[in-house]
């Protein structure tokens with residue numbers, strides 16, 4: 747899945763809370779955006795492993811959620827949104843394909859690393875690869891709650907990210923031809 751799909755998933759989760767508690771809208775959105783992107787910073791390390799915690803992520807996300815519910819504040823809401831979205835990102839990576847650039851030629855059986863069991867989780871390929879047409883459709887659907895609930899710069903960022911995701915999905919297969927060998 748695209749990084750933006752993960753961000754929109756997190757925003758869709760926090761959007762109903764932001765609608766009920768507009769004072770927490772900004773920390774919830776910032777937490778979801780950063781939490782959606784953060785796991786993929788391991789692209790330069792061991793991708794889908796170093797910062798991806800599909801199982802143990804819950805050990806941070808669930809207590810953070812409980813603290814935010816018991817004691818809602820800018821800080822607790824932001825941390826809970828971050829932890830939940832980062833966990834959702836890692837867990838849902840298993841529903842997509844592997845991290846390879848051209849899964850239609852070279853499919854890997856490693857979707858995301860399960861640090862608890864010490865094995866790679868195999869890709870389910872409900873979303874065949876990041877930027878696939880079904881990924882673009884999912885991204886647009888998940889962005890709708892955020893577009894309805896958030897306003898100001900958050901809505902601008904979401905709308906811009908939807909445009910970026912659609913552009914990426916349109917060019918996805920051609921990008922592989924343009925990518926130099928050493929980057930793959």
Ligand SMILES: [Zn+2]
Pocket residue numbers: 785786794798835836839
């Ligand atoms: Zn990921």
